[in-house]
Amino acid sequence: MLVNMKEILLDAKLNNYAVGSFNVYSYETIKGVIEAGKQNNNPAIIAFGEKYIKNMDFESVYALVNNLSKDTKVPFALHLDHCSNLENVYKAIRAGFTSVMYDGSSLKFEENVENTSKVVEVAHSCNVSVEAELGSLAAGVDSNEGNLEDKEIYTSPAQAEEFANSTKIDALAVSIGTVHGMYKGVPDIRVDILKKIKEKVHIPLVLHGGSGTPQNVLKDCIENGICKINVNTEISVYTIEKIREMLNDNKKHHLSEVSLKETEFVKEVVTKYMKIFK
Template sequence: MMVNLAQLLPDARRKRYAIGSFNVYNYETIRGVIEANNELGYPAIVAFGENYLTNMTVDEVFALVDAMSKRVKIPLALHLDHCKSFDHIVQAIKAGFTSVMYDGSSLPFEENIKQTAQIAAIAHAANVSVEAELGALAGGEFSNEESGEEIYTNPEQAARFVAETKVDALAVSIGTVHGMYKGTPKVDVEILKKIAAQVDLPLVLHGGSGTPEEIVKRCIRNGIAKINVNTEISLYTIEKVKELLQSGKAYHLSQLACKEVDYVKEVVKKYSTMFRAI
């Protein structure tokens, strides 16, 4: 069953658990994310980033997710992740995505409000939920995104931003990074608490890969209802495929593809279980 974030996340914030949002790039990753959560019995968020439009079109992603959704019993959201392009957001909505993220975090505050509000109005008219971002995350190792200066989310600005844009979820910057951490994670849960006191809608944590479990759980207890995981899926799967190729055994490409699905499922199950065990 295809749903949007507005149907999934409020319950997660209210009951203090989080739903994993897992980035996909091809058939194997899509299948791995959906099968792993279906086996656990948890809702799934399949996230396709604007950066991966060189891998697949939004129509191709929707067709695969839509077909697989008919074979599972869990609620399933198809989310366009970290999109800065108005045209790409419209394309995803037309394709059948149930949720989009407009990333105006690099814009001046007033312009971020203006652009996000316009996109929210368009998306909501199509029953598509909207995530936005306030503040900016730094880039860690193995990040495929541009590394910018980290800017923590301002709690007072967050309250005004949510009120004026009417978004369904807000991604916050509190010290996590895109990619893997280069050093010891310094996640400021106190800032998160202040944001959560000002904003009652579901909050989103980007940069879940490698974030220590105890920090993750503290974040969930303080308003985080959606956590993005990307880099670890890629790194783990590549490392495991390397081991297979170096084992001396000959593999057909079709066999490697099935192995990739299994490796993706291992990472997804690890985090989906963690996000529920609060």
């Protein structure tokens, strides 16, 4: 069943676990995430990024997610991920998304507060939750979200407190050393900064860049306030590699078979992280 993301994250915060936010781009990826949630009896956030509008429109994404999740009591949220275009935020809300992320992290602090507050006013009137971001993640290997020129800017705990109080957002994405994509070297995750943010901010905190982050680090982040963890790149990299292996076996394959395998491979990655986040 589709629910407001706030409902899922508040339970995660109360019971000290994290919920995976898994990026989707097609019917097969949507089905993979939902089937993993059903089989593991685990809530999940189905994230559709602004840059994937070229793959599917908002209405089609909503229709598929709503149809595939309506026969289960497992809660799912349909979330607009990393959207800096206000028009697209409002389109997603109208289409039926139950959560949106307005990403004004590249703007000046005051402008980010102003725009985010506008989104909150509209979204909350429609029973839609809002995530926002402070700080900036660098781009790693195989990233489809960040840019090579992106620089790591750690989230200021003091600004995080002011931002959350001023905007009334439901979740805050923080920058503590993770990257968009896979790591180029050994990650240096600043859990010390996260602890300071947790002391000042009392809404669920979000970690972007979950792909490839060591399991012990993820566990440490969850212990210190992270309630939502984004996974995108690993879904793509793993699925592409498995399909490549499949197509190199010197057998003829029908496209319908490849489609089914794609869903299976997505489920494997999603299930892996669901078990880690608990």
